[in-house]
Amino acid sequence: MSTAPGAGPDERAARPGPRGTAFLLSQVGAHAAARFAERISELGVIPADVGLLRMIATRPGRSQQSLAEEMGVVPSRVVALVDSLERKGLVERRRNPQDRRNHALHLTEEGTRVMKEMRRLGSAHEDDICAALDRAQRARLAELLEAIAAQQGLTPGVHPGYR
Amino acid sequence: MSTAPGAGPDERAARPGPRGTAFLLSQVGAHAAARFAERISELGVIPADVGLLRMIATRPGRSQQSLAEEMGVVPSRVVALVDSLERKGLVERRRNPQDRRNHALHLTEEGTRVMKEMRRLGSAHEDDICAALDRAQRARLAELLEAIAAQQGLTPGVHPGYR
């Protein structure tokens, strides 16, 4: 892949316009996501797990339905994700005595430990991805991205890739 | 999804740190990709098709192997993509008389027309995604993203999502 076939001047002239900012966003974003997935694989979790864990950590005891709603996914998808996290011993389902229909979700001790590890990996990931930028440029980039996210109606902390 | 369960002050205090720039990149990038996919669906193509069409337009007559190499995907994947583009009448495979093993790929007239439409949609997409930013801010953003892309070793115009 590093041996890209050489493009002569003729081919360059035929190029369909410059790569736009939106394409760059998508390209760099996908790269960042892939690198993050690589990193956390050492913890035995996938990106979708991270969002779920964070939401449970933020508000312990919440139901699967509320997670599905916030993530914008179908409830049966949450079942699969929670199944896998429970198998790994990171979360547990507790029957709610008041309403035995729903499962209150909680992190286990191991889950809390993994969350801590994830934050550490997240920092390293941040430094890796932004290695080309100094502190001021990173702040500037975050500012621009936040402006786009807000205008586009993205929910803070909710990744569209969940759905 | 818009009815996010209210988070009180306690929950906010429990939040596992601020969302980082890398997360924002991935979040906004995935959003941009999804919106673009929506847009081009009216042309009957998917994002992976766009890269393929552009590469064929840039250098007509190239082989499927060379595309696979540049995209970083397996040859059989290119078969499926070219099959679908051929069924839609956007590209054609031409036997190379010199070496009848490989297929020279060319855009059809319809394929050229669709490429033109795609550029139009691309501009509209760009304006949509960057609506929050003025011209100077867009340039600034592109500059920062290009610095990251270069430092991370991304090939210009090649989306990691192809693989």
Add this chain to the structure above:
DNA sequence: TATTGTTATACTCTATAACTATA
């Protein structure tokens, strides 16, 4: 009758590996 969670099923995407035809 409505709601929470679960299962069963099917569909899409993609990779691996075997295969055909040319060289």
Add this chain to the structure above:
DNA sequence: TATAGTTATAGAGTATAACAATA
């Protein structure tokens, strides 16, 4: 024997819809 392309197959991921338990 090597190469371009293809097909067959299997696996992962995800959505839909039917279902069971509880309210």
